[in-house]
Amino acid sequence: MLYIVLLLVLAALGLLVPALTSAQTHWAWLSVGASAAAALVLVWDWWLRRRSGPTPGAAGATAEPGDRQPPAVDHPADEDGVDDDAPVSPDQATEPEEEDTDAADLLIVAELADEIRVVDERPRYHLAACTWLDGRASLGLPVSEARQLGFTPCAVCRPDSTLAARNRAAGA
Incomplete structure (x- = not known):
């Protein structure tokens, strides 16, 4: 999503140059439209991230889009209430x-x-x-x-x- 926003912002900048060098206002309006589209994509991405819930990791950590972890699988415990498949080492404490x-x-x-x-x-x-x-x-x-x-x-x-x-x- 951020690449799309970057491309839209670059397009808006590219459209702004002819708007400033010529007397034609339609270039300026196209630049404004590309900027508005970039803002809409940002809002849409924020809304999608908010709906999906918090990303795994430490509180306050910023996660890049490629850093998302798959959801944890909940393994049921045995009859004795202990999950034998989950070894606990000192490094996992x-x-x-x-x-x-x-x-x-x-x-x-x-x-x-x-x-x-x-x-x-x-x-x-x-x-x-x-x-x-x-x-x-x-x-x-x-x-x-x-x-x-x-x-x-x-x-x-x-x-x-x-x-x-x-x-x-x-x-x-």
Whole structure:
């Protein structure tokens, strides 16, 4: 749909050039018509997306048209109420919440070079002793670099408040 809108906008721009260089107003009206058609296609696409419901993924994430996932298939559980076909590994466990970092702690942590741990393809950074890291391969990074790369602190091990308190104690 977005390609159609792009083509209509380019057509409107192309029709605007002869409208401005000649004294014929029908070119301007054709340009307005192409722009209106592009707006209608955008509204139609929005309406179709809204009717289909929310796209799978994280809240607030923007999904491209090609990124849509097929709907999840609900496998019925066995008589004992357990779905034996769904293996659960540590990597499939839910992501821990983000630590609510105090602004003063954030200013301290942003400058630190202390090493924290990150898991590939996961948004949180952790202390080495974090219980959520058990059984997961992790990489060490300086906390300032992890922050710059967009990682956020884990609410389980609370690395920002721990590192800031450790830094305050070392400075005292």
